[in-house]
Amino acid sequence: MIDLKTLREDPEAVRASQxxxxEDERLVDELRAADERRRAAVARADSLRAEQKQLGRQVGKARGEERDRLLAQGKELAADVRAAEAEQAEAETDLTERHTLVPNLVHPAVPAGGEDDYVVLKEVGTPQTFDFEPADHLDLGVRLGALDIERGAKVSGARFYFLTGVGAQLQLALLNLAAAQATASGFTLMIPPVLVRPEIMAGTGFLGAHAGEVYRLAEDDLYLVGTSEVPLAGYHADEILDLSAGPLRYAGWSSCFRREAGSYGKDTRGIIRVHQFDKVEMFVYCRPQDAEAEHARLLAWEEEMLAKIEVPYRVIDVAGGDLGTSASRKFDCEAWVPSQGRYRELTSTSNCTTFQARRLSVRYRDEDNRPRTAATLNGTLATTRWLVALLENHQQADGSVKVPAALRPFLGRDVLTP
Structure with a gap:
């Protein structure tokens, strides 16, 4: 949730973010009205309780008719207190509901617009010119015995697949490379639960506009995660962290699940857009004033991984209309996909400022030992989709695929052959 102090002091900043x-600017004024109503209700209830307490002291000292009069007054006052407390509870519920509808404040540098209004920050590497017609990752994967889409659909339906033989080995090698980089960079490696409670899923902001993307197990009232960002964000819920030595950094390795609602007809071939995949995700808790610098570090770690798999890529600053609910700013890294002749997203990193931590009550102590809301950030180091760029960019005329040097120690081979 956004900081209500910002709403009170600079409502125009919140409107500008919307x-x-x-998004609808009217939500800002509705939230302001709900905040003012709650504060007024709290003040009235507090005042009546104080009056009730004072009256109780007077009753203890009174005698005779004076005591009877004060007792009668006390009954009326007790009814007023109950009504004020009911009004306060109703106002707090209304405020919470409206508060959760307002997404995080967009960073001032974020470009305005939608999905196609991103800004390219840099391009790294030059797309290779092949002296043969490059195959797409599905054809390559089938020839290599690495990918079986047909049986995936037979067993589970559309957008499912089997990674077979060298395909499974290649994914494990990639994720192990990512895990090794993360631990070498000071991250604590985690294998988190992939089923979470509703309050954790809601706390990360995934049950708002993107709720349709999430799988829910109604009978158990649990959600399957679409990223280990979710359980890692919940890991320190309702805690006060010690950030005196710097940020807390975790790297979660998990299977991830997405319904891909609304993507009918998009990327139906291969494994670019699927319901289940594996991923190594970085997650950071830090002080709010350190979040922008930490965001730059996460992007640098992502670029380090992309350099290791030796594919051309670009970095984009995602436009405000394409940000998730929790993100204040997001950078995507998109790799060149030869068969499509364009860049496709492989990884992203988001600065969520204090938005998630406020919902999940994650705090730290400042230099004066006062509890403050922490900031959270996330970024992907590797995922199943990376196999698309790996296979296509390193393919050779005979259908074989060269293995990038950094992956060879993890895979135990230099070339994948049909």
Whole structure:
């Protein structure tokens, strides 16, 4: 949730953020009204309780008719207190509901617009010119005995697949490379639960506009995660962290699940857009004033991984209308996909400022030992989709695929052959 102090002191900043996202500005005024109503209700209830307490002291000293009069007054006052407390509870519920509808404040540098209004920050590497017609990752994967889409669909339906033989080995090698980089960079490696409670899923912001993407197990009231960002964000829920030595950094290795609602007809070939995949995700808790610098570090670690798999890529600053609910700013890294002749997203990193931590009550102590809301960030180091760029960019005329040097120690081979 956004900081209500910002809403009170600078409501125009919140309205500007809503405009940049293409969201309804009226939510801001509705939230302000709900906040004012709650504060007024709290003040009235507090005042009546104080009056009731004072009256109780007077009753203890009174005698005779004076005592009877005060007792009668006390009954009326008790009814007023109950009504005020009911009004306070109703106002707090209304405020919470409206508060959760407002997404995080967009960073001022984020471009306005939608999915196609990103800004390219840099391009790294030059797309290779093949002296043969490059195959796509599905054809390559089938020839290599690495990928079986047909049986995936037979067993589980559309957008499912089997990674077979060298395909399974290649994914494990990639994720192990990512895990090794993360631990070498000071991250604590985690294998988290992939089923979480509703309050954890809601706390990360995934049950708002993107709720349709999430799988829910109604009978157990649990959700399958679409990223280990979710359980890692919940890991320190309702805690006060010690950030005196710097950020807490975790790297979660998990299977991830997404319904891909609304993507009918998009990327139906291969494994670019699927319901289940594996991923190594970085997650950071830090002080809010350190979040921008930490965001730059996460992007640098992502680029380090992309350099290791030796594919051309670009970095984009995602536009406000394409940000998730929790993100204040997001950078995507998109790799060149030869068969499509364009860049496709492989990884992203988001600065969620204090938005998630406020919902999940994750705090730290400042230099004056006062509890403050922490900031959270996330970024992907590797995922199943990376196999698309790996196979296509390193293919050779005979259908074989060269293995990038950094992956060879983890895979035990230099070339994948049909």
């Amino acid at each position: 405009r940049r996202r293409g």
